[in-house]
Amino acid sequence: MLRIHGIARSRAFRCIWAAEEAGQAYEVVPVGFGPGLKDAITPINPNGKIPALEDGGLVLFESLAINLHIGAKAGAPLMPAGDDGARVLQWxxxxxxxxxxQAMQWAYNTFILPADQRDPALAAAGAASLAQRLAVLEAHLAAGGPWLLGTGFTMADCNLASVLYGAWANKFDLAPFPKVKTWLDAAFNRPAALAARKQREG
Structure with missing residues (x-):
């Protein structure tokens, strides 16, 4: 069984979603933010951050690397081989x-930090930089889609969408990017994503 160290209201959300998509049994070992975080997690992740994963004798940190591992356990179509596998790594x-x-610069200065610590200029700069990246994504989805690799959902979609969850959930202006919005809406309403969101949002 996968052991995901963290809480759903952190980047561990990404790993919970990936495990749900992969149909892998997992348990969440609750390690939350606060003064005891580093002491609790450092034996598993020397960086002192969540999430971390235990899979038998394998210990991993970095949420997106964890997701690639989870995807590899499931194999295709979630984690394809060959050229499409390389595209999953690319995205x-x-x-x-x-x-x-860019998303985190916007998020920290929009809703994460206390109001008196937010810098509107940094929020605006982060939003502008994120919009440049979303324009790239918009063009890609317009040329192919509905998913990043074409007709099927893969770990590329799980990984990128999960990175953009905060922007999607906190009303980043996606009006200029209708393909991106449609893609995110579809991703976050998949049964596996809904199961992960229930843990995060509930």
Whole structure:
């Protein structure tokens, strides 16, 4: 059984969703934010952050790497081989390097930090940078779709959509990106995503 260390209201949400999509049995080992976080998680993740995964003798950190591992356990179609497997890796790294930094800059200065610590200029800059990335995604989905690799949902969709969950749930302006909005709505309303969202939002 997969042991996911973290809480659903963290990046562990991504791993819970992935496990649901993969049909893998899992348990969530509740490790939350706060002063005891590093002491609780460091034996599993030396970075002192959540989530982390135990799968038998394998211990992993980094949520998107965990998801790739979970996808590999399920195999195709969630984690395809060959060229499509390379495309899953491409979109996963794009999520981490292109989408997430911009989304988090916007999020921290829009709803995560206390109001008196938010910087509207940083929020605006993050939103503008994220919009540039979403324009790339919009064009890609318009040329193919409805999913990142075409007609079937893969771990690429789970990984990128989960990175964009905060923007989607907190009303980032997706009006200029109708294909992206349709894609996100479809992703987050899949049965596996709804099961993960119930843990996060409930």
């Amino acid at each position: 996963t790294l794009w999520a981490a390097t292109e989408a997430e930094p």
